[in-house]
Amino acid sequence: MGSYFVPWFFHKLLATLLTILNETLDCLMITLQKLCNFKTRSVPMRSDHMLPCPFVSGRRLLAQDLVLNADTTRVSSAAGPIAELREDEDEAYFSSYGHYSIHEEMLKDKVRTESYRDFIYLNQDVFKDKVVLDVGCGTGILSMFAARAGARKVIGVDQSEIVYQAMDIVRLNNLEDTITLIKGRIEEVNLPVDKVDIIISEWMGYFLLFESMLDSVIYSRDMYLAEGGSVYPDRCNISLAAVGDAQKHQDRIAFWDDVYGFKMTCMKKAVVPEAVVEVLKPETLISEPSVIQTIDCNTARLSDLEFTADFSLKITQSTQCTAIVGYFDISFDGGCGNKVVFSTGPRCTKTHWKQTVFLLEEPVAVQSGQDLPGRVTVRKNRKDPRSLLVTFDLAERKLTYSLQ
Numbered sequence: 520m521g522s523y524f525v526p527w528f529f530h531k532l533l534a535t536l537l538t539i540l541n542e543t544l545d546c547l548m549i550t551l552q553k554l555c556n557f558k559t560r561s562v563p564m565r566s567d568h569m570l571p572c573p574f575v576s577g578r579r580l581l582a583q584d585l586v587l588n589a590d591t592t593r594v595s596s597a598a599g600p601i602a603e604l605r606e607d608e609d610e611a612y613f614s615s616y617g618h619y620s621i622h623e624e625m626l627k628d629k630v631r632t633e634s635y636r637d638f639i640y641l642n643q644d645v646f647k648d649k650v651v652l653d654v655g656c657g658t659g660i661l662s663m664f665a666a667r668a669g670a671r672k673v674i675g676v677d678q679s680e681i682v683y684q685a686m687d688i689v690r691l692n693n694l695e696d697t698i699t700l701i702k703g704r705i706e707e708v709n710l711p712v713d714k715v716d717i718i719i720s721e722w723m724g725y726f727l728l729f730e731s732m733l734d735s736v737i738y739s740r741d742m743y744l745a746e747g748g749s750v751y752p753d754r755c756n757i758s759l760a761a762v763g764d765a766q767k768h769q770d771r772i773a774f775w776d777d778v779y780g781f782k783m784t785c786m787k788k789a790v791v792p793e794a795v796v797e798v799l800k801p802e803t804l805i806s807e808p809s810v811i812q813t814i815d816c817n818t819a820r821l822s823d824l825e826f827t828a829d830f831s832l833k834i835t836q837s838t839q840c841t842a843i844v845g846y847f848d849i850s851f852d853g854g855c856g857n858k859v860v861f862s863t864g865p866r867c868t869k870t871h872w873k874q875t876v877f878l879l880e881e882p883v884a885v886q887s888g889q890d891l892p893g894r895v896t897v898r899k900n901r902k903d904p905r906s907l908l909v910t911f912d913l914a915e916r917k918l919t920y921s922l923q
């Protein structure tokens with residue numbers, strides 16, 4: 520044992536030092552990113568008005584190596600990584616929702632807001648005399664729809680400062696006798712009731728699961744929903760489709776092959792792994808869509824929000840596949856006479872979620888009629904559980920993308 524001890528000890532010491540260095544670097548980078556986000560309050564989680572931040576871009580380049588090769592198997596408790604976040608770790612997230620602009624963008628997204636409104640107003644029998652919990656009430660719009668639809672009591676909870684505006688808004692509309700607003704994280708507040716009949720929430724992020732807010736809705740359901748109660752929206756699908764857009768591939772990827780006569784091909788390693796949130800031209804779709812995950816908010820467990828799925832894309836054009844696009848559909852369905860559905864897909868009216876595009880570094884030649892098989896894994900980034908890592912096994916290549 521003695522002869523093994525010295526190398527073993529140095530190996531262990533080196534491994535420990537490397538782990539500490541890695542975690543310190545990561546903490547430093549996350550802190551810098553939060554400082555940047557915090558300073559530029561106009562960087563909401565869902566806005567594309569992203570201001571370039573030198574610390575953030577620096578972090579991303581370094582982080583790509585650390586994150587994409589990192590051990591992402593750290594186990595979190597049953598409450599899940601979002602419930603476990605400390606206040607300071609989630610401060611940037613909630614401060615991004617403190618500014619009015621992100622709420623203006625969401626309220627002006629008619630597909631989104633009118634779907635909630637139509638579902639609530641067209642199903643007043645579901646809401647009549649019920650106790651409703653609005654998880655992440657923002658400006659209070661969903662709480663007010665529910666109150667107008669006849670709910671007996673509505674409780675809106677939000678940790679962001681926007682809730683103070685919501686309090687004024689509720690008073691401006693004389694709904695304070697029905698709606699009670701609470702500032703705090705749903706995982707930490709004390710509600711004035713033990714159980715609620717209905718939970719409503721607009722929790723969806725890019726590619727559905729970005730932001731990991733569904734974790735908080737699941738927490739609320741398990742904690743507060745009465746037997747026989749319902750969560751709305753209830754059914755959600757995530758879909759993928761193949762994209763052929765040689766022009767965009769040239770602009771984003773091939774561009775780096777020759778920049779004013781210089782090779783910058785190494786830049787592709789930084790560009791490719793960042794999923795892009797943008798509105799896709801429907802004419803660039805070259806396959807039928809394939810649903811990779813269905814989530815029922817009344818029954819989903821946290822483990823359903825990280826998954827691996829095999830898919831097969833039925834190709835509709837002989838061309839080069841340059842990217843995979845992801846999007847989601849939402850249904851207000853169970854127990855209501857008037858169902859409401861909306862889609863964030865490229866063939867539908869655009870929403871503020873746009874679509875999420877995963878560019879392929881090397882285009883793949885495809886033939887009309889063929890099935891393009893693949894496997895996708897979606898998981899939270901353990902080092903920042905509000906962001907996602909999406910891995911594709913496609914055409915004998917493995918590619919991991921970050922959504923952050």
Ligand SMILES: C[S@@+](CC[C@H](N)C(=O)[O-])C[C@H]1O[C@@H](n2cnc3c(N)ncnc32)[C@H](O)[C@@H]1O
Nearest residue numbers: 616655656657676677678679703704705721735
């Ligand atoms: C997408 S916005 C929706 C706002 C509003 N319901 C609407 O539809 O316009 C989500 C809101 O949920 C809040 N939120 C997210 N997670 C939360 C949590 N765990 N506890 C309390 N509020 C939360 C955010 O601060 C944000 O204001």
